[in-house]
Amino acid sequence: VDKGFRHYEVSNYAIPGSEGKHNLGYWNRRSNAALGPSAAGLVVKRDDPSSIRYQWGTDVRSSSPTIKLETLNAEQIWLEELYLKSRLDKGFTLRSLLPPGAAEKELNKHLHRYISNFETWEKNKYVKKLSGEGEVNGPYYVFTSYGWSILESLIKKLL
Numbered sequence: 001v002d003k004g005f006r007h008y009e010v011s012n013y014a015i016p017g018s019e020g021k022h023n024l025g026y027w028n029r030r031s032n033a034a035l036g037p038s039a040a041g042l043v044v045k046r047d048d049p050s051s052i053r054y055q056w057g058t059d060v061r062s063s064s065p066t067i068k069l070e071t072l073n074a075e076q077i078w079l080e081e082l083y084l085k086s087r088l089d090k091g092f093t094l095r096s097l098l099p100p101g102a103a104e105k106e107l108n109k110h111l112h113r114y115i116s117n118f119e120t121w122e123k124n125k126y127v128k129k130l131s132g133e134g135e136v137n138g139p140y141y142v143f144t145s146y147g148w149s150i151l152e153s154l155i156k157k158l159l
Helices: 021-027 074-086 104-123 145-149 151-158
Strands: 006-009 012-014 040-044 051-056 067-072 127-129 140-143
Touching: 006 021, 067 074, 074 151, 104 127, 104 151, 145 151
Parallel strands: none
Antiparallel strands: 006 012, 040 051, 051 067, 127 140
16 A cells, blocks of 8 residues: 555555456446356446346357346345445445335335444444535445455345
8 A cells, every 4th residue: 555556445456547447347337248158247228227147158168158147126236236335445325325115214224224333333443434424415434444354244234
């Protein structure tokens, strides 16, 4: 880090401006092409909440390669976005983590739990606030390096 590298993603450092474009595309849920045995790609549809994930088969000797398609629904996309947003250092609001289409009572329950978790996590230095309460959707948070080291267990507490 003292040589100008920035910890911009849970498992990557880079000099600003030299971040991995492929990885950032993946972490930001952009469409990506995949070729080769077991390679997986994503097609994010414009003006449509669903996405299609595809994965090539593993048999390279086959004259007709196989491909498995999966259409992701709103809940699957929400879970994926929750996990992916937590991997980046650009931050997110607690409201951006709320599940889509939930009733107001359910959203308030989630938000209350998130606020409680993030207050505790901030005290334990797992997350830090990037901006204040004056934001329209609340403060932005980012996981710290220590938070990233235990990210899987923290994300489970948000589900």
